[in-house]
Amino acid sequence: MERQTQAPKVVINASVFLTAVLIDEPADARHGAHRLLQDVIAQQADAFVPDRFEDEVLGGLVEAVTKGRPILATPAAIFSALQRFMEVVTIHHRNINWRAEEVFQAALSWRVSYYDALYLVIAQKVGATYWTVDRKLLRFLRQHRFPDLPALDWIGDYR
């Protein structure tokens, strides 16, 4: 088998980061999230996220610590811990790497939310695979077979 010389490009949805701390979520999704994050840390994957990613993770974390129970660290420490992983991803910024108009058009064309489209547009631009926990979104996009969609996959199937 030929050895891969270039690290694969990945776009990571905020749900993948959240899965890494939500210990009661299904093991297959959690293991996939762990494998992806360790590849990012070990520079075996080039990760890209939109500039709203951190806000989205924070929003999910507020929800998680309100509904759930942190095991040991405080919510502030959990967020700081997740930031260690965010430090090694490439952030794509509005008006620099992506424009609102193109995301808006993509959302209408693919019939997804504006924020789904944002991740997908970035994946399309950099030639990355979009990784998410959201099986419903994947099922919808696969059923419709939009010709210009980037590669996308469920996090439980990562490597």
Next chain:
Amino acid sequence: MAKSKWEPQPDDKELLAELDRRLASLQEGKGDWSEFWRWWDATFGIKGKGILRDFLRQKELARGWNAKRKRPKSS
């Protein structure tokens, strides 16, 4: 003293320093990721069922897939 669920605690600093040590070691190719994730769960994990499902449900609503269209009234 009871530990507040919300306020940053002095222990947090130590936990994050330990995290940095472990990540630096793994980046150098030392250490075991399985052991790291066990420690991660015991340290930074959040218990609770259905949290991710609720998070994803909000996103689903933003797609408007469930919106029902009103039929125009026939004259």
